[in-house]
Structure formats: C-alpha cells, structure tokens
Amino acid sequence: MAEITTELGDLEVTDKALNEIKKIMTENKITSETHGLRLGVKGGGCSGLIYSLAFDANKKDNDHIIDIENVKLYIDPKSLFYLGGTILDFSDGLSGRGFVFNNPNAAKTCGCGSSFSV
Numbered sequence: 001m002a003e004i005t006t007e008l009g010d011l012e013v014t015d016k017a018l019n020e021i022k023k024i025m026t027e028n029k030i031t032s033e034t035h036g037l038r039l040g041v042k043g044g045g046c047s048g049l050i051y052s053l054a055f056d057a058n059k060k061d062n063d064h065i066i067d068i069e070n071v072k073l074y075i076d077p078k079s080l081f082y083l084g085g086t087i088l089d090f091s092d093g094l095s096g097r098g099f100v101f102n103n104p105n106a107a108k109t110c111g112c113g114s115s116f117s118v
Contacts, residue, residue: 011075011083013068017090017099021071030055036065036072041082049082051101 013021021037024030036059040052056074059065064080066073075083087102 010085011066012087013073014087014089016092017088018069018071020090020099022069025055025071028055032067032070032072036063036074038074039083039088040076040079042079053099 025032025035035055035057038052038054038056041049042052044050059074060076062077063074064077066075082105083101083103085104089100089102091098091100
C-alpha cells in the first residue's frame with residue numbers, strides 16, 4: 001500500500017487499486033508523461049458530494065501532484081481537504097467491480113454509496 005502524507009492527512013492507495021490503475025493505463029496507452037489520474041470531490045448526489053476519478057492530460061497550476069510508482073495523481077486543494085485520511089481501494093467481488101473510497105471524513109453516505117456528506 002502506498003501512503004502519501006499531505007498537510008490535511010494521509011491518503012493511501014492500496015496495491016490492488018494501484019495495479020488496476022496501471023492495468024487501465026496500459027490498456028488505454030496512457031503514460032504518466034502525458035496524463036495524471038485526477039482524484040476529486042465535487043457537489044452532487046443525494047448526500048451532497050460525489051467522488052470523481054478520471055485520467056486528465058491537463059495539470060492545473062494549483063494541483064497537488066503525487067507520484068506513486070509511475071502513476072501521477074492530480075488533486076486540487078478543495079478536494080484534498082475532503083480526501084485527507086482516505087484509502088483508495090479496488091473491489092472485484094460479488095457486489096460489483098470498481099474503485100472504492102474509504103473516507104473517514106464521510107459522516108453520511110447514500111444508500112448506493114456513490115455520494116457522501118461531511
């Protein structure tokens with residue numbers, strides 16, 4: 001597991017999540033020289049906030065850039081505030097396949113688990 005310490009708390013990426021990110025990068029011919037994986041939080045969903053996760057070719061001036069084993073993460077300052085202490089994992093079980101944000105700051109989540117509030 002890769003652990004990144006920020007001024008707002010640790011952010012962890014499990015080996016399973018990191019391996020899945022690298023697999024997606026390879027399948028889509030994405031390199032860390034051309035893209036970063038943007039982790040974000042934005043308004044939406046039934047609980048008020050939703051996570052976003054997408055490859056982005058455009059780094060913003062105020063992004064925090066974290067390099068983990070040739071994978072660049074881009075996180076804007078507002079999102080970093082909400083993501084402190086979060087563990088990014090990947091689930092591949094009976095209940096579904098996808099990335100999972102385990103966020104200790106989330107006080108409430110919706111029934112489907114796709115949005116949260118603090």
